[in-house]
Amino acid sequence: MPTREKQVQRVENEYGAALKDKPFTKALILRAADFTDESIEYIEKAGGEIKSISAPETLKEEVATAAVLVSTSITYKAMRNLGRSAVYPSNKPIPHDATQVFAFSLFLLAYILEPVNQEGFDISLNDVSLRTILQFIGRHPSAKEELEQIWNNTMSIAKQMSEAVFKQAKGNGPKDVEEWSIGLMTLTKNYVLQRTAKDPAYTDDSMIQLISDSLAVALNAVE
Secondary structure, X not given: OOOHHHHHHHHHHHHOOOOOOOHHHHHHHHHHHXXXXXXXXXXXXXXXXXXXXXXXXXXXXXXXXXXXXXXXXXXXXXXXXXXXXXXXXXXXXXXXXXXXXXXXXXXXXXXXXXXXXXXXXXXXXXXXXXXXHHHHHOOOOOHHHHHHHHHHHHHHHHHHHHHHHHHHOOOOOHHHHHHHHHHHHXXXXXXXXXXXXXXXXXXXXXXXXXXXXXXXXXXHHHO
C-alpha cells in the first residue's frame, strides 16, 4: 500500500490540471489520499489483510472512491469521539446497531456528492452507497451472506433517522430536521474544503467534534 505522501503526490501529478477549476473535488481527493495510512490501521484492527490496491483508472472513479473513503473516515472519527467504535472485527458478529452507523455515513456521502456533481461529475448516490457499507464490513466473513439484509436495514434506518431526528432536537418540529441536515451538510463540506483552504477559523478536530454531536443526535433518535 502507498504511504499518504506518495498517494498525495500521485493525485497532484495525475489530476492537478484537471482539478484546477474544481476546488471541492480536488480537496476531496486529497482528503482521501491523506487517509491512506489510517485506512491501513482500520483494516488491521478489523483483522483484514493489507493488499496492494491499484489506482482508479479514471478521474470519475477516483472521485467516487474518494467520496466513499472520506464519508466512512469521517464516520470513524466521529464514532471515536463518542467513545464508540465503527471497526467490526472479522472474528465477531456484525452488531445490530451497525446499520445506524452505515446510515449516518450515507448522509455524509450524499452531502459530499452534491458539490462534486456540481463541479461536473455524474456520480449517483445509489451507485456508491453499497461500496460505503462494504468499506465498513467488506472483509467480514458474513458480509456476503448478510449483505442484502444489511442493505435493506440500512436504507430503513436512514429513513427512520431523518424522520425521527427532530424528536431529539429542540422544538420538536419539522424545521429542526432541516436545521440538523443543513448544519451537518455545511460541516461536511467545510471539513473537505479545509484540506486546501486552511481557514484558521476551523480545525479538523473542531469540525469532527461538531459532526460527532450531529451523529449523537442521529443515533439517539433511532435507538
